[in-house]
Amino acid sequence: MIPTIHQAILLGFKRIYIPPIEISLFAQAADVELIRMPDMPSLLSHLAGKTSLFDDDLTLLQPEILYEDTEKIPHVCFSAIRGHEEAKRALLLAAAGGHHVLMSGPPGCGKSLLANAFHTILPDLAHDEILEVYSIYQMAKQARSLSERPPFRSPHHSSSEGAIIGGGRYPKPGEISLAHRGVLFLDELGHFPRRVIDTLRQPLESGFAVVNRVEGSDQFPATINLIAATNPCPCGYYGSHEKYCTCGDKVRLKYMQKITGPIIDRVDFVLEMKNQGVLAQSTATTSEELRELTAAARDRQRIRYGANYTNAIVPIKLFEEKTHFTSAQLAKIETVSFQEKLSSRSTIKILRLARTISDVAGDDQVTDTAVDEALQWKISASRTHSSLMR
Ligand SMILES: [Zn+2]
Structure with missing residues (x-):
């Protein structure tokens, strides 16, 4: 119901009759009357002019909006991460402008940690974005609170193409749309099927995912930050000083080709990461401070592009x-x-x-x-x- 009401408002309907559901989240919607009716006979009798709209208190909107962050999203503060100064700068810029990042490095060098920390520097969602994201979760029949924090999705590499991009007889949004206005973290990108990596190309540039089916095609919003991580080779240690890589050249190149071939042109940052020594410093800048920078940068973009x-x-x-x-x-x-x-x-x-x-x-x-x-x-x-x- 909520995506439907939201869409009707966007389409410019001025009066919408709805069942008696909780609608406080639309309290900020201007120029629209949302009228709750207890049942269909009441609606028909009202439309026939038999009962006045104001006979009961069904028209009252509750003004309070409750946002509650109930999602299990990891919180890693940027100031807690040692070293990786170059990667941190790249992530700040990616968060500010919606750019995509590919991190390559041996196991344990901090790729997942940085991806988790990345989420904490994304600005809060605006009211319309909260509704937009919430609506996608409703359509996908997935739980999400009316949270102002952007989503963070990290699907496993065994996920099907449909689960990532979306699909089904009654098309449902996939992971890339569940990550809309937030982060899609693909860990071990090299283990995802080539087909899946290929299908990411179009949404990464356009901001929406196209789901094809027999009757036609559907579009779901998918404006995301892609954070992808990969080992430099199947064994993980190519170019590392700790262990020798045991992969043959042919195997290694095939592995990298599969990952980078389709998306290397679509990412802005390719970071080659090393294990940080125990003496690496951590910067004092906290996620909260960085989030102020990214929020201000996003505001500038919104105003500039209208x-x-x-x-x-x-x-x-x-x-x-x-x-x-x-x-x-x-x-x-x-x-x-x-x-x-x-x-x-x-x-x-x-x-x-x-x-x-x-x-x-x-x-x-x-x-x-x-x-x-x-x-x-x-x-x-x-x-x-x-x-x-x-
Ligand atoms: Zn190797």
Whole structure:
């Protein structure tokens, strides 16, 4: 019922008759009358003009809204993580602009820990987003409270394509939509079937998942932050100083090809991670402080685009309309893209990332420093990829 009412409001209906259910979460909806009727005969008699609307107190809306966070989401504060300074910066930018991250490293180097901490720096959901996410869970028949915290989903690699993307005779949203406005964490990406990794490509760029079935196709929202983690090879120790890798070159390359082939162009950050020494420092910055930065950056994007878009998925036309680069900046990006043999998709991602870096810094214009940092990230992603493929 809640997704239906929500959709009716979005479609502009001004008066909606509903059963006597709890509707306090729509108290903020403007310009709409929600009228609770006890049963169908009462509705018919009302529509026939026999009873007045105000005969009883069914029209009263309860103004209070209760948000309760009951989900079992891991809480790891950023300040508790030692070392990994580069990864932390990447995760801050990813959270601020809706970008995607691939982490590669040996077992136990902290990939899962960072993925869990990532969730804590995502800003709270706005009221309409809470309803949107809640509605998806209703359609999927999954439990979720009216939480203002973004969802965190980490499906197992044995999950079917349908479970991840969505599907069924009466199509249900999959994990990628249950992660809408939150995190999809794919641990051990190399163990997911190639088909599943392939189907992620389209939603990662568009922000929605298309579910095909015999009668046609359906779309579910899927604006996510993908955080993917992988070992550098099947045994996990390629490039590590602790143990020798026991994989043959052929096996290792096939493994990396399967992961990176389909999505390397779709992720903004490729992080090659090492085990941190016991003496690594932890920075004092807490998740709460970082969350203020990401919330402010997301607000800037929302205002700039006049819609709930992040820099990562805002349609390119709107992005170009709203963001100006100097000709010197564009020339520099073009030169580096040529030298590093970057695809045109990667080049556009540099622009989007530079915009995010400036949003985090609170700059209205994209600065030269932001362009330089975005270029560094892309070059390092491309080189990390090549080194893993050697
Ligand atoms: Zn190995």
